[in-house]
Amino acid sequence: MSDHLLSDRDLDLIFRNARTYNSWSERPVSAVELNAIYELMRMGPTAANCAPARLVFCQSEEAREKLAACAMEGNQDKIRSAPVTVIIGQDMEFYEKLPDLFPHADARSWFVGNDDLIAETAARNSTLQGAYLMIAARALGLDCGPMSGFDKDQVKEAFFPGTVITPNFLCCLGHGTTENLFPRSPRLSFDEACEIR
Template sequence: MSDALVLDAAAQDLLFREARTANTFTDEPVSDEQIQAIYDLVKFGPTAFNQQPLRIVLVRSAEARERLVGHMADGNKAKTATAPLVAVVAADHEFHEELPAQFPAFPQAKDLFFTERPVREASSSFNAALQVGYFVVGIRAAGLAAGPMTGFDAAGINKDFFPDGDHSVLAVINIGKPGEDAWYPRNPRLTFDEAVTTV
């Protein structure tokens, strides 16, 4: 069925079929230029009302890395400590402050976002999670491996890295070139017939 796609087979393998969650990395650095190129590609992924609530904190200093590792689950500490780059990705619940003054579609939605914090939180969490998926695929498109994780003390990370209370961590992503024994055995995926129905 891969012939039914416009993307060639090599790109399909790079982004999906052969891409894996990495658990070890080489010491080859990940540059700011690489991360900016990734972001500049994946920022075009759709979000509701173009709200773009994803915020990314690149953890580069030894001091910040040590603080982050302290919040990770035991099984995630070592790989987070040694990955070339770690990104803390979060939803900005005050994303509406970045919306354009002339909101082009659904002006009532902007009014709702400005007045209803629970609506903003639900919307930003969902849409930022979409953007996390785009970000992971973008990392793969750069020839790097991503190790996204949700095993951490979220309250601790929020307090430490987002003390304003307006952001919620969604994932921590280790980024780099895969190292030795980087992959766990691949778990099975649902087939088309198991996951898709037609009505």
């Protein structure tokens, strides 16, 4: 096997055996681990290196309770019991950082005044970065529980007041347990989802 390929064990950890967890052990997640996750996820590609994701790691009981109050009932206990739930937000003025992040072109000018392009780019690329976060977390031995099912306006007011950052989705992080773990749902086959032209 090439040195450039991940092992089957690694692929199982990140993809094949990884699950969306609904309940969590009491084992904590440290700030060092959260930093390590970010250091990996930030290396993933985004359009023009725009990197619009802004993260709030709700680790304290106070922050988790505040976030749980913004979630639909079925998600509240997941947030309360997870050692960390991260809010993946999107900076709607991400383009202001492009002179530093993409210095070889005037990329900022592509976005200024183009609200549709800003919204599309922020949504697509912050979602990509959220996926990189989950892959990084799994690669570092943590489990994930991504979710929608929250009041976007409430989360905005509670965690991003007075800013141009809006929430995209949430993801619990920690060490999952098998309690409330559903059987793995089927996936579409290659032939059902793909074509080669």
